[in-house]
Amino acid sequence: MKNELFSVGPLTIHGYGLMIALGILVCIFMGTYRAKKHHLKEDAVLDIAIFSILAGFIGAKLLFVLVEFDRFLEDPMQVLGTEGFVVYGGIIAGVLAAILYCHRKKLSFLEYFDLLAPSIAVAQGFGRIGCFLAGCCYGRETDAFWGVTFPEGSFAPAGVPLIPTQLLSSAGDFLIMAVLLIYSRHSKKTGNTGALYLLLYGIGRFLIEFLRSDDRGTVGMLSTSQFISIGIVLIAVGMFNKKQRKKYT
Template identity: 55%
Template structure:
């Protein structure tokens, strides 16, 4: 709707980037507050945030290129443009979590406890980030006649002048609902990994469903989108992480 938020001289502030920044900042603040309650210092949260963001950017970019590999192979010249723009959210999540895991192993921080702390904050950040997607028009939905559809008029990504399913807002609302569930559940969870596991389960199910409504260019694995294919593994890993305390006792 408004891909460019505002300009200051020669500096352009884009809505998508701004909302991503707001999401990251919100996640750090929420994680700090929650981490103090379980004895994890602010320094650890900040370090993990820095490494997580770096890992997330690399992961999001790599998965984007992998998903578009057939097109890149046919047109190698587009790789230069892909390096400048284009990300896959799932790649960012995987890269960020992997970077956080490596940091926790090196610093002897309980990774599952830290993941439990951060999971609701990550969902909040994703919800804010999807508002950025809506502002830019990326990750758009299929054409619809529904009165709830949206028409983009100034998007560099979505087809303009066509009524589309607002998949960005659906995803945003879904992520905020997941965050609310996790905040509530975290007060009742009795074992490390349960909040993180529930996050992975809920997010993978929600993302799998929303993918059927999207119509933007994406990679595929057989009859599934790349993200849906990854959702299957994230769901399985989420169930494993949720029940990991049972395996430790056996």
């Protein structure tokens, strides 16, 4: 609820950027720690993280431009210069970057996807806290006791109690991380942990969209993210089914 946390001389530390940075650092630390534990290449994890993060920022911004395309045509620099991002654009671009890297280095993408899936979820959890501090990705108006009123200067409407969808999303992301860590200890099939991440995140994102009130684009009766969520869930189901078919062939 306070995006400008403090200043050091001319440098202002923003809550959104700080949470994104913390999420990235925790993601990389967790990934490299677990790589060593699972006898995978730590340097490959670091490379994948760097390339995927860079591609993710670009992809998240590009999808935001597509969602806000009419506004982009009117004032391109205003849209490009905002803090607006669409998470799914980042996930898709980041995964594609990881696939290309693994293909080039002759590594198993699914092994590293399984390894990094919990790290991705925890990074998203921190990112959503950043959204809460900035006031973006806000929910509908509510009379419930847990409604949050944002101050002037936030992206959210000021002075109106809103559903804290950012914190609900953050809690969901951290819960997904915990589930994936537990599941990965017992699953012996490569690709299943990554598939479970896609399944849980896709379902969670589809549901949370019903509570949001910010302008985020539509595809028919669905929000853009709900439409993409359906595709993500279908991919996850397809990954699980492929593994099951191999088991019986």
